[in-house]
Amino acid sequence: MSRPPKAREALLSAYRDLVALEGERAATLEAVAARAGVSKGGLLYHFGSKEALLKGLLEAFRADFALDRELMAADPEGPSRYFVRTSLYTGTELDRLFVAVLRLAQGGSVPAREALAATERGWHELVRAEVGDTATATAIMLMGEGLYQYSSYSGARPEADFGTSLDEVLAVVDRLTGRRS
Amino acid sequence: MSRPPKAREALLSAYRDLVALEGERAATLEAVAARAGVSKGGLLYHFGSKEALLKGLLEAFRADFALDRELMAADPEGPSRYFVRTSLYTGTELDRLFVAVLRLAQGGSVPAREALAATERGWHELVRAEVGDTATATAIMLMGEGLYQYSSYSGARPEADFGTSLDEVLAVVDRLTGRRS
DNA sequence: GTCTATATCTCGATAGAC
């Protein structure tokens, strides 16, 4: 691992946050450069094109979610609860990274879609290994996906619109896994 | 109800499909006009701005999903199964309409977000009335949302990635509602 | 390694012919 220049990291973070927080359209080269504190020309020294910027983001995505998978596999409450618990968007760096890649995938980016699908298959494997049954594992995955999608499009929360807390959702997950709450 | 001109309908359909199938960025005035078979100037005669185009789409959304809610309330299998069953994206007009509004909401449009939230609260009410319990209703809603989101970002299906059919997901829903499969 | 300047393209919207 060669230590990447500081500006490179700052540019990737700026790109991630702009896409996640203000949408793909807001993440212009100029806006990304400004948020990272460099000029447009400076950005284009590190990433020769917008596509290169995306490629850099997907590399970070794969690396960070490989680590997250380790945490999920080792969680004392089990992968299912870990997955659903962390599917509530709370604005962490990892949340923003996921949402950014999700938005790019929804925007039509094929490599983003592939990176996302690979990560999700990994999660499904862990949940299935825990609950034994494929359909139940899928149902739990879908709940997590729904939670993420719902809580990530701008501050809306199941608490607000559906009157249900995360703990109550987790209790339903426990009913499915057979774990006592 | 005044009968709207044919071109108006064609433009709204073109806008809906471009947003749903190729993303918000692809839905430029020129692309929408071309898909509807008119010129950019022709489009701007019917809709004076891009915002007016969005407003027209949201009106169609509200009208069509008010009708869908009637079907959901009257479904012989019950609202929960109806909801999850129809949450699998199959590319119908109603599917494309929902995905289009979802994408616009995710892109930051406040009116799109409001229209979506109102519709989802309506669904939640029906599901809760059926299952009795708020948390269970929310869990079912989340499964549907997850299914929609997953199956709508370009052809991916739970069957393909998770090895689970819609019927198997519905069986899990039945476990939650207490209905026998 | 970072900047300014600029070329080129595409977007939304206007104007006016038909």
Added chain:
DNA sequence: GTCTATCGAGATATAGAC
């Protein structure tokens, strides 16, 4: 009611100074 022509803003990307 629909078209072509065009404007002004803002986008990506290039060139070259420092």
